[in-house]
Amino acid sequence: QQPVQSPQAVILREGEDAVINCSSSKALYSVHWYRQKHGEAPVFLMILLKGGEQKGHEKISASFNEKKQQSSLYLTASQLSYSGTYFCGTPHNSGNTPLVFGKGTRLSVIA
Amino acid sequence: EAGVAQSPRYKIIEKRQSVAFWCNPISGHATLYWYQQILGQGPKLLIQFQNNGVVDDSQLPKDRFSAERLKGVDSTLKIQPAKLEDSAVYLCASSPGLSPDTQYFGPGTRLTVL
Numbered sequence: 001q002q003p004v005q006s007p008q009a010v011i012l013r014e015g016e017d018a019v020i021n022c023s024s025s026k027a028l029y030s031v032h033w034y035r036q037k038h039g040e041a042p043v044f045l046m047i048l049l050k051g052g053e054q055k056g057h058e059k060i061s062a063s064f065n066e067k068k069q070q071s072s073l074y075l076t077a078s079q080l081s082y083s084g085t086y087f088c089g090t091p092h093n094s095g096n097t098p099l100v101f102g103k104g105t106r107l108s109v110i111a
Numbered sequence: 112e113a114g115v116a117q118s119p120r121y122k123i124i125e126k127r128q129s130v131a132f133w134c135n136p137i138s139g140h141a142t143l144y145w146y147q148q149i150l151g152q153g154p155k156l157l158i159q160f161q162n163n164g165v166v167d168d169s170q171l172p173k174d175r176f177s178a179e180r181l182k183g184v185d186s187t188l189k190i191q192p193a194k195l196e197d198s199a200v201y202l203c204a205s206s207p208g209l210s211p212d213t214q215y216f217g218p219g220t221r222l223t224v225l
Contacts, residue, residue, distance in 0.1 A: 101153030
């Protein structure tokens with residue numbers, strides 16, 4: 001089942017913060033975050049494997065709430081280079097199963 | 112370290128024609144994935160290989176799509192015959208092991224079916 005991302009799109013000015021959410025109606029075993037710039041391949045950001053886990057990558061961090069079956073990606077003090085589409089992916093079952101990606105959140109950072 | 116290589120980068124064909132895409136994963140990566148990404152959507156898994164065996168092909172339209180990974184290294188994805196709705200970017204990715212694991216994506220092949 002495809003995870004649901006919100007918002008679908010967001011526009012920020014440089015230096016502003018944003019939160020992107022990823023939720024599922026099924027149990028989440030792990031959450032994978034990728035960023036895709038226009039016309040390019042998706043690039044890995046981070047994986048969260050355990051409930052309550054938080055990770056950071058530059059000024060981008062994420063949390064994983066296993067009970068609520070959701071993950072949030074936090075972008076602080078956004079830069080122009082953060083523009084792109086952010087996807088979360090979750091395995092559709094426990095164990096070593098393929099990822100199902102959400103529809104993505106398009107982030108545009110303007111000067 | 113060289114990344115995932117794909118060719119061609121762009122392909123335009125007419126419906127009912129056939130087309131093939133090639134992927135060379137990162138050296139040593141056991142797992143290879145083919146995804147279809149329609150404009151404005153997230154990548155959708157078509158098939159996953161571990162070495163030269165198929166792990167998951169449940170979303171591969173087997174009446175027209177086929178894929179192989181001979182010798183557990185590079186892979187080809189074929190569409191025969193193509194339909195208009197096959198227009199998409201076809202992404203290949205590889206990872207050292209099975210999910211959950213970081214996937215490294217290639218640049219993709221943009222297919223346009225007229």
